[in-house]
Structures are given as C-alpha cells and as structure tokens.
Amino acid sequence: MAHSLKILFFLFSTLSIIPLSHQLEQHPLDSLTPNEFIRVQAIVNQSHPTSTTNLTFQYIGLNEPDKQAVLSWLQNHPTTTPPPRQAFVVARINHQTHELIIDFSRDDIVSDRIHHGFGYPSLTFQELIDANQLVLNHAPFLAALNKRGLKLEEVVCGSFTVGWFGETKQNGRVVKIMCYYLDGTVNLYMRPVEAITFTVDLEAMKIIHFQDRLVVPVPKAAGTDYRESKQKPHFGPELKGITVVQPDGPSFTIDGSKVRWANWDFHLSFDARVGPVVSLASIYDTEKQEFRRVMYRGFVSELFVPYMDLTEEWYYRTFFDAGEYGYGLCAVPLEPLRDCPANAVYMGAYVAAQNGMPIEMPNVFCIFERNAGDVMWRHTETMIPPDLITEVRPDMSLVVRMVSTVGNYDYINDWEFKQIGSIKVTVGLTGLLEVRGSKYTHKDQIDEEVYGTLLAENTLGAYHDHFITYHLDLDVDGKVIGRL
C-alpha cells in the first residue's frame, strides 16, 4: 500500500544483468522493449500534444495478441509473420481515462476508447510521490504535529486507495494519506500517527479534506528496528557458510524471454500490473519425443487485501495491490545471495514512467535451479536377493522469483517447474504488519471491539486478509505445436 520514492533509485541504477526482450527475433508475447515504450510515448504525444493536453500514462504494456494467432504462428514458424505487435495504454487525458491500442506495424493508435464506468486506472509512482509531498506543507497538519510534540522531519507519509462502498456517483480520483513517524527506527509501519487523515484529489493534486480526529499515542520506537545491525542481543548462533555450487554452470538457458531447463520450455515476460507472466510452458515427452503443452499463460491477476476495521481511518482499506498499485511496478531489486541463492541468474525489466519513458528495473527476476535435498521418487527393493535395489531420483526444480513490496508487505512470488511435470506457484508473504495506533497499553484495558490484537503498547495488529488470484490458462496435453 503506502508509497514510495523507489522510482528515483531505479532511474539511476545500472545494475541490470540480463534485460528481458533483447534477443534479435522478437516473440509475440515479449514484454515491450524500451524502444517500444518510447514509440508509444511519441505516438500518443503526437495525437495529444502535451503543450495543450493534460496527459499522464497510467499503464503501458503489451496488448496481448490473440491466442489462436500466436499458436498458429508458432505452428508455422518461421514461415509466417507473427500477429500484429501492439501496446495497450491506459492514459489520463484531460481528466478522462483513455484505453488506447497502439499498433507498431502501423505506427499509429488503432483504438482510443474513453472509459466512463466506475473505477480508475492504476496509480503512478509520480502522483503518489507528489501527493505525499503535498501534505508536508499543510498548515493544519503542522499544527497537529506540534500538538503531539512530533518533528516534521521524522514524518513519512503514504497514499492509500479508498475502495468503493456502493456510491452511485464517482467520488473522483482521490487517495487518503496517512503518516508515520521514524525518530529512532526505520520501521515506520510500527509508528502510525493515528487518526490524522488527508484526502487528496490526484487530478487537481490538492488536499480536499483534512481531519485530525483524536490524539492517539504514537507507539514507541524501541525494539521495532528490524535491521540486523540494530539487534541487541544479536540473532541466535551464527551459522557456518552454506552455498550451492554448479561447477559446470546452470542447466538452463535463457534466449531472450525463452527459458529452457530439463524437460521444460517456457516464455517469461514482465508486466507493470501483474508482474511475471509465464507463457507457453510445455514439457518434453521422451517417449513421444515431442513437447506437450501444459499452460498457455499464467500470472497473478490480483492481490486483494481488505481490512476488517470500521474506524474512520481504516474502514476504506480494501486494497487491490495489482490493479491499484501494480504488482510488477512494486517489484524490488533482488538481493543476490539472500533473496536468491548463489547459483541464481538475474534479469531486469522495464516499466513506463508517468511521462511514458521507459524505466529500467534491475534484478527484478532471479532464476535458479533448486536442489533442496528432497527426493522426487525412490524405491528400495528388498525382496529380490542377493542385492538390495535402490533407485533414488533427487528432486530438482527451476524457480523463477520476483519480490513485490507493496508498502509494508513483501510478496515473494515463485513459479517453480518440476521434472515430474508440475508447476508449483507460491507466494510467500513477509515484510511488516500493518498496525493501528491505539491508546491501549495492556489487553486487560480493552472493553470495546478494536478489530485487531494488541501486539505491543499502543499497537494493534489489524484484522485483514490477503487474497491472491491467478489467471491460469492451462492447456494440459493440448495439441502439440511448434516449439516456443
């Protein structure tokens, strides 16, 4: 949820190892390339000049080609041309939401539809940064901080989407802003400045409502910092080094977006909204001597995180982490040797900035072979003397990982390909809990519904759920087609 100056770091980063989609021959399902982002920007700007138009790019991604067209192209590859390559764009143009389709072969907009129903496009980092910045100059807020004895320079604010509660007319493109306090910790989430809320109109980029409802103690900083260097006493016994070694290198190959490992082939791309997209996963059948299709396309379609707290500053928290904040947009650079093992290979990706320019996201994926010490299949036969027959096949797999940090929560998103033919999708949820500031310091004081559990003095862990949904277009044993 709460956001974020991350974009700035990405802009200046040069760490990328293997950018996606840089191979010579483009695959129809490849992510947009930097040049394609730039082309989209140019084409849209040409038809809607920024000198006279209020224009922001809320989303730019591949306009997914028709499945049958892709399959047919694959079957006849390389004798046929690929399906037309297009971008799908969601832009705010003079305060209206446009859904545009840009066709690269025609170098033109082929569809421009204005969205009139409920709902707004996903947020850009820039507008979140601007909104968060806005509140720091708001006089009533400065007074509210003063009243609490809080220092402005220790305040960090984040923007929250507001949900929809059955209203019959549009509420405008607004976010609510809540602030946190550092002053002795980097764990801002544990120090909410509770009961102060702003509403910001993103179109006007103005504060349209401010409320200082009541004074709640800010939970104390002590014991909240999670950095290893700050732990006293230090964590338990230091473990000796343990690492994975592949003296002959990895067993997988990456050719642009095409990944091949063991009996698996698949295509990997990246999208600002959904993050990793796995396409055309197929498995080689050694007996039939052909590839058998398993999945046409799979990705996280949404992460819905509703809170069950009815208080004024919490009731609206019903976040769509993919659709509102961007599961891909919130991907963070993976930390070598810690987020992924020593044998991992890293890949970068690109997203569009609010002005349409490509932004490089380094180390957004890691790919590694997992040798967890498990057994795929085994049998010891004791019934046929004089020998024991022992056949053991260790379990190896290939993992594609992305971590998306949507504010306080870090989602570890894995696609794991197993030699037995299964794809295991997992999401690890970690990071920091979202907590509500409270007057209570002991659970025995609580005689009302507080929608949570008192975790520490003045700190309520708020009841909430995380629902993750997947788009899985499975083609198990579908017609065997040309190789990816």
Add this chain to the structure above:
Amino acid sequence: MAHSLKILFFLFSTLSIIPLSHQLEQHPLDSLTPNEFIRVQAIVNQSHPTSTTNLTFQYIGLNEPDKQAVLSWLQNHPTTTPPPRQAFVVARINHQTHELIIDFSRDDIVSDRIHHGFGYPSLTFQELIDANQLVLNHAPFLAALNKRGLKLEEVVCGSFTVGWFGETKQNGRVVKIMCYYLDGTVNLYMRPVEAITFTVDLEAMKIIHFQDRLVVPVPKAAGTDYRESKQKPHFGPELKGITVVQPDGPSFTIDGSKVRWANWDFHLSFDARVGPVVSLASIYDTEKQEFRRVMYRGFVSELFVPYMDLTEEWYYRTFFDAGEYGYGLCAVPLEPLRDCPANAVYMGAYVAAQNGMPIEMPNVFCIFERNAGDVMWRHTETMIPPDLITEVRPDMSLVVRMVSTVGNYDYINDWEFKQIGSIKVTVGLTGLLEVRGSKYTHKDQIDEEVYGTLLAENTLGAYHDHFITYHLDLDVDGKVIGRL
C-alpha cells in the same frame, strides 16, 4: 506390506558412520545400545531357557522413563542419578504374548505380563522370511504356477497381515501370502499372480489354507522396470551437477544422541516400531538468554493403510505399517548424494533380531542443513530516501530424515527444524503402487465395480488410503529446565 530379506544385508553390512547412543554418558532417552540388547536377551533366556521354551523376541526397545522423572533429572543434572533404565520387550513365549520390563540396574525382569486380549505383536523379519519360503514348496501352488505357465524361479512372495473384522474369537497369528512375478522386471509389484492366496499359521509355521480361485493374466513386464539403466528412451535432458558446499563444515554438532543446531537443541533416538524419536526439542531465546521448551517427545505413532477392495484376496488389507511391520524395522540404508544432499551426515541404529541379538542398521538417518533458496523474512523499505533499505534473512533449516520402505511403498520421514521456531514434520510417500491383476485390458470393457482404476493392461490401481498419525507431546513455552 510385502516382506523381505533385508535383514540379511544389514547383518553383513559395515557401513555405519555414527551409531546412536555411543557417547560416554548415557541419556535416559537414548535408544538401547547393542550391549543392552544382548543383556536383555541373556536375562530373558535365563528365565525362559530356549532349550525348553519356544521363545521369539518380537520387539525390544527402551521402556520410556516417566516424563517428570526425566525433567527432574535434567533440572538437577549432574547431581542426581537418572531414572532407572529399562527395556520393554514383547516376546512370544510358548505361544503366548509376554510384555516384559527389564531393569538394567537390577539386571532382572521387573514385570512379566501375559497379553490375553485381541491383537498380536509385530512381526519379525525372520518369520516373514520363513513364511514366504514355505509356500515355494507347496505342491498345489506349483501346480497352479504350472497351469499358468509361470516359472517358480521368477516368483517372489510376500506376507500380508489380515486385519480384524469383528470376529469374537481369536483367529490365531496368521498372515496371508500373495506372490508376484519377475521374469524381465524387478518391479514385482506390477506383476501380481492374482487370486492365489495362502494362509500361514506363524506359530506352527505351516500353510493352513491355500486357494487358487481363478486365473487372471499376469500384467506384462514391458515398461515396468524403474531402474535408470533400463529406461529407453533415457530420462529427459541430463542436468549439470549441482551440490551444496559447506567449506567450514556443518553448523550442527552431534554429541551421542544430542543434536545442536542454530537456536535448536534436541535428542534423537530410534525405535523398531516408530522409527525416529525426537525428544526434548527446545529453542534458545536470545532475549531471555535461556532455552524454551517446544516438544517433549514426537514420533510417528502409526501408519494405517486400508484398501477399499472387496475381492477375496484384497478385502482384509488394512495394514498397520508401524504396529505390524515396524516403521523403524523397515528403515532402509540411505543412499548418499541421492536420498540426502552432499552435506549430510549419516547415523546408524540397532534393532533386535528374532533371537534378541542386536542388528546394526547403517545409514538409517541423515542429518543435513537445508538451504533451499527460500527466504525466511525480508523487507525492502522504499519510503525513506535517499537509500533503499533491504533486509533479507535466508531460510535455513536442519533436516533429520529416515526412509522406511514397507514393501512397495517408501515413506520419506522428515523432521525439519526452522530458525523461526517451528518444527515441520513431513512424510513423502513414494515407491511403487500396489496393483491388482485384472482380466481387463481397456477401461471400456469394465462393467462392474473394480475398486480401482485401470492403469495399464491387466493392471488395476487399487483404491486405498494412507493415514499417518503422530505422537506429539508438545511443551511449547513449558517451564525452562536444565539443558538436554
């Protein structure tokens, strides 16, 4: 289920690396030592001389000391003496089941109770070997094989416990014997010689019933051999080497039966019936600077495998793999680098033969640190410029593994200790399916209930379940006591 000449290989094996319970100071929960097995044999033989007595040892193990006595000893260790060390013995003595307790400090039998109710002691390997051997000389069986054109030298037979179906009087200590056919495969389970059953009285060691109910084709051998060397075509692409390296050695220590790793301490022992026993697991609290108890004792208490097939040769199959065959007794030597990774350490154990003598079981456990490439906890903080704060704690764990092969099924039994304070218990089920021979060669021919699924010509996968139950005496945050 089906059994087994395994005992012979164990007798001649010399591969054990670290035998359990060889430390100088014995822990009250240590498995019986070879010398203690020999002492038990001597004491029981003295009171029931084998010259005049029909005596078999069906089970010898530690008579578990009283929990409070163990905890109190730990608390005052080393100033108090440990609780009395005793063995628990189940023996058949002149065709009666005795439950004996032998006290080592008194060098005597302190309890000798005859069991009169339903139920029989677990089976010994020797009696299964004898019973399986018996049928190969049975003339009606030789005729039945002849009728089917089967060669005796390719026949392998196994003993099956018979369950209990509400009978009001004892049926005697009997097993049923079913046979399988090799002739071109080592996968005997795929080639049942269906509808021929023996009933063997184990006390008399005599065939008391033989039935050749009908002739069912033996499924063909082709395509059933699971050995890697027999695969044509070979398995999918060969993977390049991948191994786990710990240049400074493992982070755990093993002191007799006491294992220490990271923030965990626990005691590991072995029992013929239940296999691995984890005791006194506790975790070090760096803030309190003391150990906190998590589990007093944990082990697999039973594996119940009932089949849902009402045919004459199958209805009785309701196996108790621990109580009837011995989950520990059926443990197989682990295959280094395949059953466990390169950084594993192996431990042996002992069980009693039917005559009471200790038998060494080499490589019955492996212990290794798992670095699967997972993340225990992470967070990337993007809200506090100018730096990204990224804290990632990789997930490490310690695994204790035993594999028990009860006939066709291999159970991979893991106790995994995690730094977050949890113990993860898993059982992987692998090996070969138990199938019933059938006249059917195509599913369209089936117009009756066959209690299974036709998997190949003449091969029905029989409906069945595997229920595994654990004895878990948890002491989460129990009173902190002396260190293990």
